[in-house]
Amino acid sequence: APSGNKPADYVYFDRSTVGFSDETVPRAKGAQMKLEHYYKVAVDSAIERNTRRVELERRLQGDTMMTEERKQRQLQQLGKKESTFLRLRRTKLGLDNFRTVKVIGKGAFGEVRLVQKTDTGKIYAMKTLKKEEMLKKDQLAHVRAERDVLAESASEWIVQLYYSFQDPSYLYLIMEFLPGGDLMTMLIKYDTFSEDVTRFYMAECVLAIDAVHQLGFIHRDIKPDNILIDKDGHVKLSDFGLSTGFHRQHDSSYYQRLLESASNTSQAPAQASRNSVMVNSINLTMTNDQIQTWKANRRKLAYSTVGTPDYIAPEIFQQRGYGKECDWWSLGAIAFECLVGYPPFCSESTHDTYQKIMQWQYHLAFPDDVHLSKQAEDLVRRLVTSADRRMNIQEIKKHPFFYGVDWTTLRNIDAPFVPHLRSITDTSYFPTNELDQAPEEAAVDTGGAATKDLAFLGYTFKRFSISSQAF
Amino acid sequence: KAAPSAGPKPLYLCSPFVESALVKGNFKTIVMLPKYCDIMEWVAVNIFDFYNNLNEFYGCLTEFCTQQNCPTMSAGATLNYTWINQDRKHVHLPAPTYIDYVMTWVQNMLDDDNVFPTKSGQDFPPSFPSTVKHIYRQLLRVFAHIYHAHYAQILHLRSEPHFNSLFAHFLAFGGEFELLEMKDMHGSSSAPVGVGALWERWKGMGILTQ
Numbered sequence: 001a002p003s004g005n006k007p008a009d010y011v012y013f014d015r016s017t018v019g020f021s022d023e024t025v026p027r028a029k030g031a032q033m034k035l036e037h038y039y040k041v042a043v044d045s046a047i048e049r050n051t052r053r054v055e056l057e058r059r060l061q062g063d064t065m066m067t068e069e070r071k072q073r074q075l076q077q078l079g080k081k082e083s084t085f086l087r088l089r090r091t092k093l094g095l096d097n098f099r100t101v102k103v104i105g106k107g108a109f110g111e112v113r114l115v116q117k118t119d120t121g122k123i124y125a126m127k128t129l130k131k132e133e134m135l136k137k138d139q140l141a142h143v144r145a146e147r148d149v150l151a152e153s154a155s156e157w158i159v160q161l162y163y164s165f166q167d168p169s170y171l172y173l174i175m176e177f178l179p180g181g182d183l184m185t186m187l188i189k190y191d192t193f194s195e196d197v198t199r200f201y202m203a204e205c206v207l208a209i210d211a212v213h214q215l216g217f218i219h220r221d222i223k224p225d226n227i228l229i230d231k232d233g234h235v236k237l238s239d240f241g242l243s244t245g246f247h248r249q250h251d252s253s254y255y256q257r258l259l260e261s262a263s264n265t266s267q268a269p270a271q272a273s274r275n276s277v278m279v280n281s282i283n284l285t286m287t288n289d290q291i292q293t294w295k296a297n298r299r300k301l302a303y304s305t306v307g308t309p310d311y312i313a314p315e316i317f318q319q320r321g322y323g324k325e326c327d328w329w330s331l332g333a334i335a336f337e338c339l340v341g342y343p344p345f346c347s348e349s350t351h352d353t354y355q356k357i358m359q360w361q362y363h364l365a366f367p368d369d370v371h372l373s374k375q376a377e378d379l380v381r382r383l384v385t386s387a388d389r390r391m392n393i394q395e396i397k398k399h400p401f402f403y404g405v406d407w408t409t410l411r412n413i414d415a416p417f418v419p420h421l422r423s424i425t426d427t428s429y430f431p432t433n434e435l436d437q438a439p440e441e442a443a444v445d446t447g448g449a450a451t452k453d454l455a456f457l458g459y460t461f462k463r464f465s466i467s468s469q470a471f
Numbered sequence: 472k473a474a475p476s477a478g479p480k481p482l483y484l485c486s487p488f489v490e491s492a493l494v495k496g497n498f499k500t501i502v503m504l505p506k507y508c509d510i511m512e513w514v515a516v517n518i519f520d521f522y523n524n525l526n527e528f529y530g531c532l533t534e535f536c537t538q539q540n541c542p543t544m545s546a547g548a549t550l551n552y553t554w555i556n557q558d559r560k561h562v563h564l565p566a567p568t569y570i571d572y573v574m575t576w577v578q579n580m581l582d583d584d585n586v587f588p589t590k591s592g593q594d595f596p597p598s599f600p601s602t603v604k605h606i607y608r609q610l611l612r613v614f615a616h617i618y619h620a621h622y623a624q625i626l627h628l629r630s631e632p633h634f635n636s637l638f639a640h641f642l643a644f645g646g647e648f649e650l651l652e653m654k655d656m657h658g659s660s661s662a663p664v665g666v667g668a669l670w671e672r673w674k675g676m677g678i679l680t681q
């Protein structure tokens with residue numbers, strides 16, 4: 001019955017889903033969420049489209065040299081590009097549009113393949129992520145936010161994501177293929193780098209990490225496996241928007257449990273750090289044999305869900321929170337590895353590594369048999385240190401180890417190792433023979449609950465760029 | 472019979488449901504043809520989206536939209552749509568069958584590269600504008616049936632802000648690109664289209680431009 005100042009036709013309606021089947025209610029929720037997402041994207045893309053147009057119009061208006069006719073042509077060209085992008089939205093790209101050339105990498109949640117788009121012949125790297133595994137790690141929300149921004153960023157320091165699609169079981173990311181492999185593979189091959197070579201890679205990493213920070217993100221998981229090498233030998237960070245956060249290695253409670261279950265101690269880390277006797281029970285130095293074993297296991301560690309904690313800053317393991325400084329610690333650990341041949345806290349078990357990191361003051365040691373310049377050692381010591389004393393970006397750039405580096409032209413200089421590629425599908429810089437060459441085509445699984453997909457609502461992505469036109 | 476429409480005002484025309492919306496404000500920003508864009512491409516992608524979004528919501532109603540509950544494709548107390556069969560005869564079909572025919576027909580066209588081209592460089596066929604009008608007309612009927620026969624279920628599922636906005640968007644887009652026929656919106660005086668009144672209400676409320 002209408003009442004008060006409600007309109008005359010105001011009705012009260014008792015909502016109830018009694019008698020509705022079990023599928024209908026979640027299905028309706030799903031439809032609602034999809035529509036909300038649809039309108040959010042519709043508004044965002046209208047704004048973006050408008051921005052692109054206004055920017056071009058303004059640029060053309062400011063150009064007094066260009067003929068009116070050419071200006072019109074440029075505007076028509078933009079319209080054509082926008083139209084192509086609209087068409088791409090109707091185009092269902094799926095697994096059958098890509099042919100696997102080879103499996104080139106393995107990660108915690110799936111693998112990375114070199115693929116060729118069948119109609120255009122273009123080459124991409126395709127990362128496969130198992131949804132179920134990602135859901136188990138239960139960190140989708142914040143990871144999605146990260147990916148959204150990264151997907152839109154077009155930094156030369158970050159691997160480009162062109163396209164992503166999904167089926168009920170997997171999420172697929174189509175990225176630019178970086179034929180030079182990664183820094184981990186390179187370190188396995190060369191053992192150590194000279195200081196000059198180290199300077200180059202570290203300086204590029206400084207700019208790459210800073211690019212990530214400028215986007216407002218913290219990488220948290222910088223390690224040699226994530227530092228990829230492009231066709232000219234320059235560095236790019238891999239799509240961490242998706243990789244980070246999924247890993248248990250960021251989960252401090254996981255480490256707590258790992259610690260508790262470890263056979264050689266039952267002490268919690270807080271106690272351990274107060275207990276000086278504990279320190280002596282860990283091997284302070286690794287024997288040569290142990291280092292060799294670590295190296296032999298290095299790739300296996302990269303493929304495991306646990307990952308390697310070798311490069312992670314101590315504050316990440318603590319509950320107290322952390323900032324972007326944690327990425328500079330990782331850089332210090334990688335610099336150490338480039339110069340010395342193994343990371344500063346490497347151990348025979350992740351548990352020992354973890355403890356060494358927590359007590360880095362006792363464990364950061366430069367071996368006598370490796371000669372390092374004062375500047376190199378100082379760089380490491382000012383990065384692998386407590387967060388409050390760690391150098392920031394300005395200090396890092398001014399550090400004597402980087403003396404002579406021209407930060408503005410770095411990416412244009414010749415890289416120390418330029419991959420020699422025989423073809424666009426050359427995979428000789430990847431340890432392809434070490435990877436089990438799994439079934440030629442990624443398995444398609446059509447089973448699975450539809451509700452599971454809702455968690456992945458925001459993942460389907462198409463980049464608006466020159467490159468998407470070529471798609 | 473399907474709906475208790477003669478007599479009390481339909482729920483979708485009543486407060487607070489008639490005002491309920493997911494998308495607030497005018498649809499102009501997301502409806503207008505983006506400057507310099509190809510109009511065919513713009514219409515095509517929007518048809519694609521309307522179809523998929525409508526399908527999502529109709530999918531939630533299939534347990535209610537059955538041969539028994541909806542023996543005719545009704546969209547008003549006295550309005551039952553007919554389907555034109557292969558012999559060009561008008562036939563009455565149960566709403567679920569009718570809607571299944573519509574949705575399958577549209578899906579097949581969306582998948583047909585000769586009607587909705589997806590390859591680069593491939594043009595739209597000259598018949599595209601009339602095809603799109605046909606599609607629009609049939610999708611309008613699906614909306615009209617849901618409003619007429621299943622709005623209570625939409626309310627139980629708390630989907631009315633969503634469904635209203637989807638339909639308002641559909642109408643706004645149809646208005647902008649002249650895909651809607653007046654007679655389809657209002658029907659005849661003896662068999663008015665239920666949602667025709669909704670359209671008028673929304674125009675009066677400023678949700679849709681006159």
Ligand SMILES: Nc1ncnc2c1ncn2[C@@H]1O[C@H](COP(=O)(O)OP(=O)(O)OP(=O)(O)O)[C@@H](O)[C@H]1O
Pocket residue numbers: 104105106107108109110112125159175176177178179181182221225226228238239242243244247302307430
């Ligand atoms: N775009 C790419 N081009 C060439 N190789 C790539 C590319 N992306 C990844 N790889 C290879 O695949 C390996 C695994 O990829 P990645 O590190 O991104 O996956 P992951 O291990 O699942 O992620 P995480 O960094 O979280 O461990 C990389 O070390 C690299 O050798």
